[in-house]
Amino acid sequence: MDTAIDLSDPSKALDLANIRFQLIRLEDTIIFHIIERVQFPLNPTIYVPGGVEIPGSDLSLADWLLAEQERLQSRVRRYEAPDEYPFFPRVLEKPILQPLSYPRILHPNDVNVNATIRQKYLQEVLPEACRKFDREDRGETKENYGSTATCDVMCLQALSRRIHFGKFVAEAKFQKETKRFVDLIKKEDRKGIDAAITNSEVEKQVLERLRLKAKAYGSDPSVGEGGNEKINTEAVVAMYSQVVIPLTKLVEVEYLMQRLTATEWE
Amino acid sequence: MDTAIDLSDPSKALDLANIRFQLIRLEDTIIFHIIERVQFPLNPTIYVPGGVEIPGSDLSLADWLLAEQERLQSRVRRYEAPDEYPFFPRVLEKPILQPLSYPRILHPNDVNVNATIRQKYLQEVLPEACRKFDREDRGETKENYGSTATCDVMCLQALSRRIHFGKFVAEAKFQKETKRFVDLIKKEDRKGIDAAITNSEVEKQVLERLRLKAKAYGSDPSVGEGGNEKINTEAVVAMYSQVVIPLTKLVEVEYLMQRLTATEWE
Numbered sequence: 001m002d003t004a005i006d007l008s009d010p011s012k013a014l015d016l017a018n019i020r021f022q023l024i025r026l027e028d029t030i031i032f033h034i035i036e037r038v039q040f041p042l043n044p045t046i047y048v049p050g051g052v053e054i055p056g057s058d059l060s061l062a063d064w065l066l067a068e069q070e071r072l073q074s075r076v077r078r079y080e081a082p083d084e085y086p087f088f089p090r091v092l093e094k095p096i097l098q099p100l101s102y103p104r105i106l107h108p109n110d111v112n113v114n115a116t117i118r119q120k121y122l123q124e125v126l127p128e129a130c131r132k133f134d135r136e137d138r139g140e141t142k143e144n145y146g147s148t149a150t151c152d153v154m155c156l157q158a159l160s161r162r163i164h165f166g167k168f169v170a171e172a173k174f175q176k177e178t179k180r181f182v183d184l185i186k187k188e189d190r191k192g193i194d195a196a197i198t199n200s201e202v203e204k205q206v207l208e209r210l211r212l213k214a215k216a217y218g219s220d221p222s223v224g225e226g227g228n229e230k231i232n233t234e235a236v237v238a239m240y241s242q243v244v245i246p247l248t249k250l251v252e253v254e255y256l257m258q259r260l261t262a263t264e265w266e
Numbered sequence: 267m268d269t270a271i272d273l274s275d276p277s278k279a280l281d282l283a284n285i286r287f288q289l290i291r292l293e294d295t296i297i298f299h300i301i302e303r304v305q306f307p308l309n310p311t312i313y314v315p316g317g318v319e320i321p322g323s324d325l326s327l328a329d330w331l332l333a334e335q336e337r338l339q340s341r342v343r344r345y346e347a348p349d350e351y352p353f354f355p356r357v358l359e360k361p362i363l364q365p366l367s368y369p370r371i372l373h374p375n376d377v378n379v380n381a382t383i384r385q386k387y388l389q390e391v392l393p394e395a396c397r398k399f400d401r402e403d404r405g406e407t408k409e410n411y412g413s414t415a416t417c418d419v420m421c422l423q424a425l426s427r428r429i430h431f432g433k434f435v436a437e438a439k440f441q442k443e444t445k446r447f448v449d450l451i452k453k454e455d456r457k458g459i460d461a462a463i464t465n466s467e468v469e470k471q472v473l474e475r476l477r478l479k480a481k482a483y484g485s486d487p488s489v490g491e492g493g494n495e496k497i498n499t500e501a502v503v504a505m506y507s508q509v510v511i512p513l514t515k516l517v518e519v520e521y522l523m524q525r526l527t528a529t530e531w532e
Binding site: 004006007039053061073100145147149220228230 | 290335368
């Protein structure tokens with residue numbers, strides 16, 4: 001199913017129905033990855049610089065693996081795509097593949113909230129998602145440090161993509177109600193912009209859908225209701241209400257705040 | 267949920283109930299990854315050496331990314347784990363982490379069916395899984411080559427882990443019915459071993475569970491029955507009946523054929 005949004009066509013990329021479809025589809029991706037992650041205990045050691053000693057690096061194991069993954073994926077031009085933002089921009093390398101010519105869809109901007117995503121993922125999402133299932137008799141398992149960090153890479157990248165998709169949402173809204181937003185931006189009225197992009201009813205629907213999805217994807221349908229629960233459903237809902245939705249709105253607001261900046265193209 | 271099997275404890279690693287739990291859990295992992303993969307079209311160009319030119323390598327893009335991923339993960343000791351087998355053993359590097367001392371669980375053996383897994387994945391699984399959804403008006407999308415290859419890495423690694431878990435199944439069965447298997451192995455009776463490890467009733471149950479899972483994880487529960495179908499359910503079932511189950515049994519048989527070989531430890 002070609003569900004990936006076509007970012008090579010500005011009219012499709014900014015169609016709110018397409019964006020909505022992509023955002024809903026990304027919910028599945030995020031839930032799949034977090035379900036995979038909580039197979040393993042919290043393993044806090046991998047998040048502490050020096051917790052696992054890495055020759056030649058002072059990063060934590062989790063950060064080191066994320067940075068190396070970004071280095072590798074930058075070579076197959078991941079970070080040329082307008083919906084991908086790195087956590088470690090300094091490690092990126094020149095792509096080995098021919099560059100693609102994406103059309104200009106977004107206004108030039110430097111919004112990147114990955115540092116906040118990473119912090120909230122470690123401090124809020126993981127402890128809550130892992131808590132319910134961490135068995136006291138087990139604690140950390142060194143054997144799973146690598147697998148755990150690998151799952152974290154997938155979770156963080158999916159969260160980052162979902163949250164930075166807010167830029168497309170913001171651009172589409174800006175094009176739809178340009179005058180309203182220009183006024184708010186000129187007044188630097190971040191609260192007003194936040195109010196203009198917020199739809200509480202839709203947010204409630206998102207959380208309700210998340211709950212249903214986490215329950216469905218997190219249980220074994222052959223076992224019946226709640227069979228072999230793989231994830232704490234409420235932790236998934238909280239991840240969205242406390243991290244994904246607020247940070248998406250932050251991205252939208254900050255993107256719009258840069259929307260009127262003159263650029264070399266204008 | 268600490269669902270990862272504890273391979274540092276031989277009694278747990280060879281407990282058939284634990285193995286069964288792990289195999290059922292790996293079904294979810296595989297289904298999640300294949301659902302992610304079929305977001306993108308087949309993109310056959312990435313599987314052809316030279317299809318995407320890679321400076322300094324004559325591998326296809328998909329193989330190159332898999333090899334580089336294995337190189338990176340070997341450094342965090344992925345391939346020291348007794349349930350992980352590389353597709354490109356020649357690229358592996360020395361781990362940067364302290365080695366773990368896994369106890370000896372399996373008999374020394376060189377069974378690795380990854381070449382066959384890769385071939386069947388490309389020739390049988392992908393065309394079928396992608397077919398139903400590939401839109402004629404779209405065909406390949408270069409913008410998704412990297413994402414597609416990244417999903418393939420996840421699928422292939424999950425399939426490989428699931429299929430090579432057959433070694434633990436075989437070892438547990440061998441320990442349970444040693445005399446029976448020793449006789450068959452001495453006679454080099456591969457057919458007899460295959461018959462001894464086959465339980466058609468269980469295989470039928472596995473396929474039925476797969477069908478339920480593919481349907482549940484592949485639809486949006488907020489939309490109702492079959493809502494926003496993300497994957498061709500029968501392609502997932504066929505992947506198991508034609509690839510996963512036969513190759514797992516091949517691994518079991520070939521492992522057992524090496525089970526009586528003297529080693530330096532004996």
